[in-house]
Amino acid sequence: MSQPLKVAVAGLGTVGSGTVGLLEANAALLERRAGRTIVVSAVADLDRRDRGFSVDGYAWYEDAVAMAKEADVDVVVELIGGSEGAARAVCEAAIAAGRHVVTANKALIAHHGMELAIAAEAAGVTLAYEAAVGGGIPIIKGLREGLVGNNHRRIYGILNGTCNYILTTMQASGREFGEVLAEAQALGYAEADPSFDVDGIDTAHKLAILCTVAFGCTLDFDSIHVEGIRHVSSVDIAFAEELGYRIKLLGIAALTDNGVERRVHPCMVPLSAPIAHVEGVFNAVVADGDFVDRVVMEGRGAGERPTASAVVADIVDIARGQRVPVFAVPASRLEKLPAAAMSGHRGAYYVRLMVLDRPGVFADVAGVLRDHHVSMEAVLQRARAPDEPVPVVMTTHDTEEAAMVGSLEEIAAMAACVEPPRMIRIEPF
Amino acid sequence: MSQPLKVAVAGLGTVGSGTVGLLEANAALLERRAGRTIVVSAVADLDRRDRGFSVDGYAWYEDAVAMAKEADVDVVVELIGGSEGAARAVCEAAIAAGRHVVTANKALIAHHGMELAIAAEAAGVTLAYEAAVGGGIPIIKGLREGLVGNNHRRIYGILNGTCNYILTTMQASGREFGEVLAEAQALGYAEADPSFDVDGIDTAHKLAILCTVAFGCTLDFDSIHVEGIRHVSSVDIAFAEELGYRIKLLGIAALTDNGVERRVHPCMVPLSAPIAHVEGVFNAVVADGDFVDRVVMEGRGAGERPTASAVVADIVDIARGQRVPVFAVPASRLEKLPAAAMSGHRGAYYVRLMVLDRPGVFADVAGVLRDHHVSMEAVLQRARAPDEPVPVVMTTHDTEEAAMVGSLEEIAAMAACVEPPRMIRIEPF
Numbered sequence: 119m120s121q122p123l124k125v126a127v128a129g130l131g132t133v134g135s136g137t138v139g140l141l142e143a144n145a146a147l148l149e150r151r152a153g154r155t156i157v158v159s160a161v162a163d164l165d166r167r168d169r170g171f172s173v174d175g176y177a178w179y180e181d182a183v184a185m186a187k188e189a190d191v192d193v194v195v196e197l198i199g200g201s202e203g204a205a206r207a208v209c210e211a212a213i214a215a216g217r218h219v220v221t222a223n224k225a226l227i228a229h230h231g232m233e234l235a236i237a238a239e240a241a242g243v244t245l246a247y248e249a250a251v252g253g254g255i256p257i258i259k260g261l262r263e264g265l266v267g268n269n270h271r272r273i274y275g276i277l278n279g280t281c282n283y284i285l286t287t288m289q290a291s292g293r294e295f296g297e298v299l300a301e302a303q304a305l306g307y308a309e310a311d312p313s314f315d316v317d318g319i320d321t322a323h324k325l326a327i328l329c330t331v332a333f334g335c336t337l338d339f340d341s342i343h344v345e346g347i348r349h350v351s352s353v354d355i356a357f358a359e360e361l362g363y364r365i366k367l368l369g370i371a372a373l374t375d376n377g378v379e380r381r382v383h384p385c386m387v388p389l390s391a392p393i394a395h396v397e398g399v400f401n402a403v404v405a406d407g408d409f410v411d412r413v414v415m416e417g418r419g420a421g422e423r424p425t426a427s428a429v430v431a432d433i434v435d436i437a438r439g440q441r442v443p444v445f446a447v448p449a450s451r452l453e454k455l456p457a458a459a460m461s462g463h464r465g466a467y468y469v470r471l472m473v474l475d476r477p478g479v480f481a482d483v484a485g486v487l488r489d490h491h492v493s494m495e496a497v498l499q500r501a502r503a504p505d506e507p508v509p510v511v512m513t514t515h516d517t518e519e520a521a522m523v524g525s526l527e528e529i530a531a532m533a534a535c536v537e538p539p540r541m542i543r544i545e546p547f
Numbered sequence: 548m549s550q551p552l553k554v555a556v557a558g559l560g561t562v563g564s565g566t567v568g569l570l571e572a573n574a575a576l577l578e579r580r581a582g583r584t585i586v587v588s589a590v591a592d593l594d595r596r597d598r599g600f601s602v603d604g605y606a607w608y609e610d611a612v613a614m615a616k617e618a619d620v621d622v623v624v625e626l627i628g629g630s631e632g633a634a635r636a637v638c639e640a641a642i643a644a645g646r647h648v649v650t651a652n653k654a655l656i657a658h659h660g661m662e663l664a665i666a667a668e669a670a671g672v673t674l675a676y677e678a679a680v681g682g683g684i685p686i687i688k689g690l691r692e693g694l695v696g697n698n699h700r701r702i703y704g705i706l707n708g709t710c711n712y713i714l715t716t717m718q719a720s721g722r723e724f725g726e727v728l729a730e731a732q733a734l735g736y737a738e739a740d741p742s743f744d745v746d747g748i749d750t751a752h753k754l755a756i757l758c759t760v761a762f763g764c765t766l767d768f769d770s771i772h773v774e775g776i777r778h779v780s781s782v783d784i785a786f787a788e789e790l791g792y793r794i795k796l797l798g799i800a801a802l803t804d805n806g807v808e809r810r811v812h813p814c815m816v817p818l819s820a821p822i823a824h825v826e827g828v829f830n831a832v833v834a835d836g837d838f839v840d841r842v843v844m845e846g847r848g849a850g851e852r853p854t855a856s857a858v859v860a861d862i863v864d865i866a867r868g869q870r871v872p873v874f875a876v877p878a879s880r881l882e883k884l885p886a887a888a889m890s891g892h893r894g895a896y897y898v899r900l901m902v903l904d905r906p907g908v909f910a911d912v913a914g915v916l917r918d919h920h921v922s923m924e925a926v927l928q929r930a931r932a933p934d935e936p937v938p939v940v941m942t943t944h945d946t947e948e949a950a951m952v953g954s955l956e957e958i959a960a961m962a963a964c965v966e967p968p969r970m971i972r973i974e975p976f
Contacts, residue, residue, distance in 0.1 A: 140696055140838050150763065150876045151695050248693070254839035256693020263692075263869070264677070264685020266580050267569055267859030334579065392845060395824050409569050410683035410856035413846035416821060417839060427839035430696030440692070440869050447579045 120154035123437040126189045126217075128182035128208045129197035130163040130173075133222055133249070136426035137195060138171060141433075148430070152437035160189040186211040193218040193436055195429060201225035213237045213245070220432040222249035222425055228323035228339045231330070232452075235444035245444045246432035251324045252277065254424030255417040256431060257403045261331045262446040268407025270332040274370040274545075275403035276396050277324040279419040280308045280315040281347050281367040285384075286397045289355050289364065295348060307399060317346035318367065318382040325369030329380055330445050332405065333373060334452055338380070341457035345383035349540060354470060357498065357511050358386055358542075361468070364394040365542065377456035379463060384542050386468050391547035392416075404547075461520040466495070466544040469522075471510045471529060472537035475503055479534040480510070486528045487514075490521040507536045513544065549583035552866040555618045555646075557611035557637045558626035559592040559602075562651050562678070565855035566624060567600060570862075577859070581866035589618040615640040622647040622865055624858060630654035642666045642674070649861040651678035651854055657752040657768045660759070661881075664873035674873045675861035680753040681706065683853030684846040685860060686832045690760045691875040697836025699761040703799040703974075706753040708828035708848040709737045709744040710776050710796040714813075715826045718784050718793065724777060736828060746775035747796065747811040754798030758809055759874050761834065762802060763881055767809070770886035774812035778969060783899060786927065786940045787815055787971075790897070793823040794971065806885035808892060813971050815897050820976035821845075833976075890949040895924070895973040898951075900939045900958060901966035904932055908963040909939070915957045916943075919950040936965045942973065 125141070127134050138158055141148070149155045161173055162182035179185035186194045186208045194212035196219060198205040205226050212219045219238065221227070227234070227247050238245035248258045252275070261270075276282050280302065287298045299316065302308035314320045326339040347367050358365050363386035372379045387394045392414045396402040401419030406412055418424035435441075445452060473479050480497075487494060498511040514522070526539045554570070556563050567587055570577070578584045590602055591611035608614035615623045615637045623641035625648060627634040634655050641648045648667065650656070656663070656676050667674035677687045681704070690699075705711050709731065716727045728745065731737035743749045755768040776796050787794050792815035801808045816823045821843045825831040830848030835841055847853035864870075874881060902908050909926075916923060922944040928937060943951070955968045 136838075144696060144698060144837075147698060147763075148696065150880055151691075151872070153872075153877075254694075254836075255842060256689050259688065259693045260685050260844075262580075263864065264688045264860050265683075265856065266863045267573060267577065267856045269573060269576060334576075392821075392824060395821060407683075407856060408573075409565075409852040409859075411847050411853060413684060413844070415689075415842070415844050417842035423838040424840055427694065427696045427836060430838075431693050434695045435692065438871055440871070442867055442869070443580070443582075448582075451579055 122155040122157045123193065123433070124157055124159040124191040125193045125195060125433060126160040126162070126185050126191040127158060127195045127197065128162045128185060129199065130161055130169055131197065132422045133425045133429065134163070134197040135169045135171070136422035137197065137429045140426040140430050142171065148434060152434045154437055156433060156437055159191050160185050183207045183211050186217065187215050191217060193220060193433060195433070196221040196223060199223055201229040206230060209234055210237070213241050213243055216241055216243060218244040218436045220246045220429055222247070222429055224250040224320065224323040224327065228326040228337065231327065231337050232449060235449035238444060239449055244436050244441060246435065247327070248432050249425045249428035251327050252401045252403055252415070253417065253419040253421065254427045255401060255403060255415045255419070256428065257415050258331060259431070260413070260415055261405060262442050265405055265407050265410055265413060266446065268409050270405055270407050272370070272372040272406040273328050273332040273403065274368050276366055276393055276401050277321045277369045277419065278315050278367060279399035279401055280312065281321070282396065282401070283307050283399045284316070285347060285350065285365055285367065288350070288352055292352050292356070294352050295350060316348055318344040321367060321369045321382045325371055325380060325382055328369070328403065329371035329378065330452065332371065333378065333455065334447050335378055335455040336452045338457060341380055343381040343383070343460040347384055350384050351540070353509055354540060354542060357470065360498070361513065362389050363387055363544070364389065366393060368545065370545070374458050376458035376462050379458040381460060381463070386542050386544040387547060393547070463519040464516050466516055466546070467514045467522050468542045468544055469512045469514070469526065470540045471535055472507045473510055474505060474534040474536060475508045476505065476534055482532060483529055486525050490525040492517045492521050492525050551584040551586045552581070552622065552862070553586055553588040553620040554622045554624060554862060555589040555591070555614050555620040556587060556624045556626065557591045557614060558628070559590055559598055560626065561851045562854045562858065563592070563626040564598045564600070565851035566626065566858045569855040569859050571600065577863060581863045583866055585862060585866055588620050589614050612636045612640050615646065616644050620646060622649060622862060624862070625650040625652060628652055630658040635659060638663055639666070642670050642672055645670055645672060647673040647865045649675045649858055651676070651858055653679040653749065653752040653756065657755040657766065660756065660766050661878060664878035667873060668878055673865050673870060675864065676756070677861050678854045678857035680756050681830045681832055681844070682846065682848040682850065683856045684830060684832060684844045684848070685857065686844050687760060688860070689844055690834060691871050694834055694836050694839055694842060695875065697838050699834055699836050701799070701801040701835040702757050702761040702832065703797050704832035705795055705822055705825050705830050706750045706798045706832070706848065707744050707796060708830055709741065710750070711825065711830070712736050712828045713745070714776060714779065714794055714796065717779070717781055721781050721785070723781050724779060745777055747773040750796060750798045750811045754800055754809060754811055757798070757832065758800035758807065759881065761800065762807065762884065763876050764807055764884040765881045767886060770809055772810040772812070772889040776813055779813050780969070782938055783969060783971060786899065789927070790942065791818050792816055792973070793818065795822060797974065799974070803887050805887035805891045808887040810889060810892070815971050815973040816976060822976070892948040893945050895945055895975065896943045896951050897971045897973055898941045898943070898955065899969045900964055901936045902939055903934060903963040903965060904937045905934065905963055911961060912958055915954050919954040921946045921950050921954050
């Protein structure tokens with residue numbers, strides 16, 4: 119019989135409590151599958167409030183870094199969160215002490231994953247982070263192992279459940295962003311400070327990680343073009359419906375002739391694409407491999423129990439002696455690939471203008487687009503209301519981002535244009 | 548630098564050629580990810596016709612079993628197919644010779660997986676079969692490793708691309724099964740003898756495997772209730788659309804109070820379920836875990852390149868020294884769980900009768916259902932045509948299969964009932 123695997127958990131918030139809960143609830147199952155028992159030996163948190171389970175059997179630390187250094191454990195699970203401070207220090211200390219590290223911390227991996235991976239690989243310990251991307255969806259394992267035979271050309275997904283919940287609810291109810299956000303906050307689906315989620319930063323953290331695992335390039339969070347969903351309006355959602363699209367906040371990474379494109383922004387997704395139907399708090403990741411073609415993985419992207427499922431999968435890998443390079447290839451062999459500038463992105467666009475319905479306005483708009491070599495595919499104008507603002511919606515053929523942005527700057531300066539033009543990229547899935 | 552991993556490929560049909568092609572095309576990528584080179588050393592097939600790649604560098608065997616015994620390789624990849632004969636003998640010989648085995652053979656694993664797993668685990672070699680279920684979808688790895696922390700209560704999916712292609716095309720075109728099957732055969736999406744696919748046997752092979760991996764129970768192909776899609780008519784597909792469903796051939800395994808339910812049959816799937824939107828030759832598998840909740844994985848379920856992707860993932864696991872029990876727990880620890888009888892299944896049903904439109908017919912039908920304690924939810928009758936057959940469609944509340952079948956036997960015997968009643972189970976996803 120193998121020795122038990124001893125685990126320390128740093129941070130007993132939602133995910134930490136869920137992880138301890140899973141390890142206790144499914145202990146017999148895990149023993150059968152891992153071939154050894156997995157025991158929680160130590161926990162660290164600042165307060166000892168009741169979490170619905172007894173912590174009496176565990177060594178208790180207020181100082182998580184001290185626990186990472188001193189506790190008699192094989193694995194340290196970092197569930198504190200944040201890219202700096204205690205979370206980072208715990209992982210560094212654990213690796214330095216020769217202990218395996220499991221974390222759910224996307225910000226930490228996106229910003230410091232390279233140094234941590236190099237340290238872990240040098241120390242011969244695991245650095246695992248399945249829970250950092252897509253919650254319970256086993257996407258990191260899917261890419262590093264299940265789809266390992268493929269060159270990936272593109273990877274994209276719905277990576278933030280809060281945004282997807284808001285967009286789905288806006289679509290179903292016709293209500294505006296602010297109102298739905300407030301409701302999501304009341305329901306606990308959005309944080310009191312929602313900016314990490316709704317401004318796309320959380321999605322960008324996850325995209326940075328996916329991009330590195332899929333393409334074998336170095337982590338490059340700063341090169342990601344990031345837009346959130348605050349500007350998506352119910353008018354756009356209604357037009358999307360009419361045009362056969364759903365609006366989704368996507369993280370997209372692609373290998374192009376200009377380098378690696380990394381972008382986070384609202385997208386028009388055709389209803390024929392599987393991710394158009396991913397609703398509410400669910401996440402989905404789509405990989406395009408040169409042999410496997412399209413693979414979609416969908417599941418709950420956050421929450422106590424789904425995230426605990428991913429954390430425990432990493433722990434069982436360690437218990438079974440499974441080891442793969444942190445980012446699919448050894449960190450020293452990741453390639454520094456050039457980042458493609460967003461201005462060079464090519465694609466189709468949805469544009470909505472709010473203009474005064476006067477003679478000649480549309481001719482002026484069309485002239486600007488012509489001058490920038492932007493070719494229109496379709497124009498929709500529903501209402502006629504002379505001298506009042508009406509929405510004019512256009513879709514374009516493939517065009518260069520710089521031309522589109524330049525056109526919209528000129529159009530925005532027109533006297534008849536009464537609101538900033540809105541543009542949403544159309545993705546050809 | 549580690550030693551190269553030497554691979555023998557038995558069977559150079561579609562998947563065999565694709566596997567050799569992938570190992571050659573992505574050799575540098577695989578070396579980076581696996582940490583060692585993977586080389587094809589030997590191949591076996593009966594004829595040396597041109598397959599688009601040179602076999603000059605490989606040891607050539609006409610006798611695949613001899614190759615499995617004698618060739619100087621670490622891994623034998625069995626891509627011959629079929630549950631008996633050469634395929635089985637190759638796997639047995641390879642394990643006996645201490646070589647790892649990778650196979651895409653669902654029939655072999657479904658029928659002989661227990662003996663092979665016991666032999667492989669005793670010999671300390673891998674028996675891997677990712678490509679046997681869901682083609683390129685990494686579902687076996689997903690269940691055995693990515694979702695390892697979960698008790699699974701139900702697993703189901705669209706496991707046969709030929710059937711899904713036929714049903715999708717029937718739905719889109721309004722044409723009948725026979726015509727669409729003939730077209731699928733002409734396009735190469737269906738075999739000349741389509742019975743393994745359209746009668747549900749292929750789906751049942753895959754379901755047997757999924758059930759064992761998910762629930763940790765012994766393989767039990769014979770307990771699977773199997774119905775194919777030959778009786779699905781365009782009338783049913785049109786009514787499904789009207790009722791808010793899509794008809795899909797599913798394999799479903801569930802832990803119930805009566806034991807393990809294992810069933811393959813056409814289902815009415817609500818449009819709100821992700822798998823309702825899985826179209827054409829794509830497959831999808833859905834796992835319901837106690838912590839992760841619902842996870843969906845979708846991708847190409849067959850074909851040269853997607854299947855090769857899965858075969859190579861297994862080979863890379865071996866190259867990396869990854870090893871997990873064949874069916875998630877050691878074969879000796881799989882539990883023999885009782886099989887639930889189909890007659891005890893409970894669920895909702897869609898029923899279509901073709902009856903003569905005479906006074907009293909519906910009262911007679913309703914009486915039969917009442918006598919069997921079958922409770923109707925809704926009734927649809929579109930056309931009125933006295934003394935001519937018209938379709939009468941009913942949906943029921945949850946009811947027991949035996950009561951439903953008993954009712955339909957009585958109804959079938961009624962003079963006004965001019966065709967065998969058709970029943971399609973409604974699944975509450």
